[in-house]
Amino acid sequence: MKNNSNHHFLFKNLKEKRMSFERVFEHIKEFMRSEPSGKYRLIIGTDSQVHPRQTTFITGVVILNEGKGVWACIRKVVVPRKMEHLHERISYELSLSEEIVSLFTEEKKNQLIDIVLPHVYDGASFTMEGHIDIGAGKRNKTREFVNEMVTRMESIGVEPKIKPNAFVASCYANRFTK
Incomplete structure (x- = not known):
């Protein structure tokens, strides 16, 4: 029997509205x-x-073939309250990313x-990145969380990227949060 532990993860993009993780993969x-x-x-x-x-x-x-195109989808999660504490929100964002990264098992990555x-x-290559919607700039309110969040990404074997290089979080995902 097939393992259906990923059934509660539903993804969508412009072409498909209810994709399982298996379909995304x-x-x-x-x-x-x-x-x-x-x-x-x-x-x-x-x-x-x-x-x-x-x-x-x-x-x-997002799967990006540099200079040649992209395929992408999103997963939406709604928490039924205002999460006003920045650290809680950033940490939860990272937890949701970690959850998806964990679905890419060693077998799947292989x-x-x-x-x-x-x-x-x-010249073919494959890398995995975790984009974190935080920045290290002096005026950035999230700078104090950079080390913690970057370390969390690294600990799950994913190359962390922060602003301005975190475009999947800060641009692509951001468009759908409004």
Whole structure:
């Protein structure tokens, strides 16, 4: 019997409204197989927006073939209260990203690596990044959380990126939180 522990993870994009994680993973593999010699970055990042009665979290899952295109989807989570404490919100954003990263088991990551492996001498590559919607700039309210959040991403084997390089969290996911 197939393990359905991922059934509560529903993703969507402009073409499909209710995708399971398995379906998302199939899309990623299809996208990579269409050009196995690509330079692929699998990027997961979450952003949030506080509304009057709730806080909306959007996690973006993006497979990017540098300079050649992208396939992406989102997962939406709504917390039925205003999360006004910045550290709590940033930490929860990261937890949601960590949850999605954990679905990419070693077996799944190896399946993706196996697509590009025969083409590494042609420049093919595969990396996994976690985009965190925080910045280290002096005027950035989130700068005090950078070390903690970056360490959390690194500890799960994902290359952390913060603003201005965290575009999946700060741009893509952000568009859907409004």
